Amino acid sequence: MNIRHVCEQDDQMLADLILRIEKESDFMLYEGGERSLDARGINQKIKTVQSQENSTIIVAEDDSKLIGYVMAMGGLARRNRHSAYLVAGLLKDYRNKGIGTKMFQTLLSWAQKKGLHRLELTVIAHNDAAIALYKKMGFKVEGVKRDSLWISGKYVDEYYMARLL
Numbered sequence: 001m002n003i004r005h006v007c008e009q010d011d012q013m014l015a016d017l018i019l020r021i022e023k024e025s026d027f028m029l030y031e032g033g034e035r036s037l038d039a040r041g042i043n044q045k046i047k048t049v050q051s052q053e054n055s056t057i058i059v060a061e062d063d064s065k066l067i068g069y070v071m072a073m074g075g076l077a078r079r080n081r082h083s084a085y086l087v088a089g090l091l092k093d094y095r096n097k098g099i100g101t102k103m104f105q106t107l108l109s110w111a112q113k114k115g116l117h118r119l120e121l122t123v124i125a126h127n128d129a130a131i132a133l134y135k136k137m138g139f140k141v142e143g144v145k146r147d148s149l150w151i152s153g154k155y156v157d158e159y160y161m162a163r164l165l
Helices: 008-024 039-051 099-113 128-136
Strands: 002-005 056-062 065-074 083-090 118-124 140-151 154-164
Touching: 002 099, 008 039, 008 056, 008 065, 008 083, 039 056, 056 099, 065 099, 083 099, 099 118, 099 128, 118 128, 118 140, 128 154
Parallel strands: 083 118
Antiparallel strands: 002 056, 056 065, 065 083, 118 154, 140 154
8 A cells, every 4th residue: 555646657646546435335425427637637636736836646556556635726716725625535445444544634734834724624514434534634614505416316515624734
């Protein structure tokens, strides 16, 4: 198991990983098959992230294949450059094995070195495993987005969560 920052050569594997996680999970914004991603588009995203001091993509790798990611997208304005919005995903077969914790520990270490002050995310209110991980990593619920998403024929809430560094 290796936790590291993404590199440009990961573009196709990262595109495939994101699409696979969206297919496996009811907790992602996009449903499986709803969008297409290709290596070229992801490669451009990786380059953009690498050019910004307050953004990164952390990946988990097992046996030379990507199995999880945490993206931190830093604010672009002077007033919010101290913060980053997070999106995370992990393949179903690798959940509940401490990999999410390791990815977030790596992300937190990076964020502190970069001088970030705030990390924030949204999470579906009934995604108990993710909420437990985020709380373990020091995130707190700051609010509720009521009826935020339409999933499996019903509206669901999301929590706003954040951690101050």
